[in-house]
Amino acid sequence: MEQPEYSNLSIGDSIPSLTVGPIDRAQLALFAGASGDHNPIHLDDAAAREGGLPGTIVHGMLNMAFLGRLLTQWVPQQQIQRFSSRFVGMAFPGDEVTCSATVKSLEMPPGENRVVLDLSAQAQSGEVLLKGSATIVLFD
Amino acid sequence: MEQPEYSNLSIGDSIPSLTVGPIDRAQLALFAGASGDHNPIHLDDAAAREGGLPGTIVHGMLNMAFLGRLLTQWVPQQQIQRFSSRFVGMAFPGDEVTCSATVKSLEMPPGENRVVLDLSAQAQSGEVLLKGSATIVLFD
Numbered sequence: 001m002e003q004p005e006y007s008n009l010s011i012g013d014s015i016p017s018l019t020v021g022p023i024d025r026a027q028l029a030l031f032a033g034a035s036g037d038h039n040p041i042h043l044d045d046a047a048a049r050e051g052g053l054p055g056t057i058v059h060g061m062l063n064m065a066f067l068g069r070l071l072t073q074w075v076p077q078q079q080i081q082r083f084s085s086r087f088v089g090m091a092f093p094g095d096e097v098t099c100s101a102t103v104k105s106l107e108m109p110p111g112e113n114r115v116v117l118d119l120s121a122q123a124q125s126g127e128v129l130l131k132g133s134a135t136i137v138l139f140d
Numbered sequence: 141m142e143q144p145e146y147s148n149l150s151i152g153d154s155i156p157s158l159t160v161g162p163i164d165r166a167q168l169a170l171f172a173g174a175s176g177d178h179n180p181i182h183l184d185d186a187a188a189r190e191g192g193l194p195g196t197i198v199h200g201m202l203n204m205a206f207l208g209r210l211l212t213q214w215v216p217q218q219q220i221q222r223f224s225s226r227f228v229g230m231a232f233p234g235d236e237v238t239c240s241a242t243v244k245s246l247e248m249p250p251g252e253n254r255v256v257l258d259l260s261a262q263a264q265s266g267e268v269l270l271k272g273s274a275t276i277v278l279f280d
Contacts, residue, residue: 031174
């Protein structure tokens, strides 16, 4: 992986975006198996409706994993210091999710270069799913 | 799911903890399939060693998903407003991960009751994997 160079970054820069999907039910089943979150609202439309939802919803943590992939396609996982997100909207099977990030600030504590990114995940409908932030360490 | 009651919570209270594992390689493959993160450092010991790691490591986002499960076993996903984590250590296949949380603060902006939790995920070795925070909304 070619590393981004700290000295080439400016506030407001975008990093390469990532579009995932359409999300299918098999992916939700795989995520249920990986995480152990077998809540039927992610697997069964009828159960989701009983829970007051319009139908099966994508695990919020799977949406967050897509946002994580945006980061790990930019830098190795070990350089991600901190990752946070607000859960703003819900995604459904069939949705495409686009993850994007811009440089919010550049910090240089002794020994490391830190990039703070503003993150966003949005469905093709325009619905915002996640709004987040990540702190990445870059080495010279 | 029985809902926690806001009026019964105090700062410092623990919520029910969650232990996951031992994590096996099939789980990492499932997570790769769900998230689309097929980086071989999570699937192939030789590739991980070439990347300077002692062997295959668990996806940081899968550890974070376990911490997310700690939350969704306490309240429905829709009540999780915000979730953040620092990536402190790495987990390996065979590790057990224990996720725990304590009440850090209780806030009552108009119309909702908010609980801020301090989160931690730790391997059976004592290695801290994640340190995080979550904001949960409880309704009366």
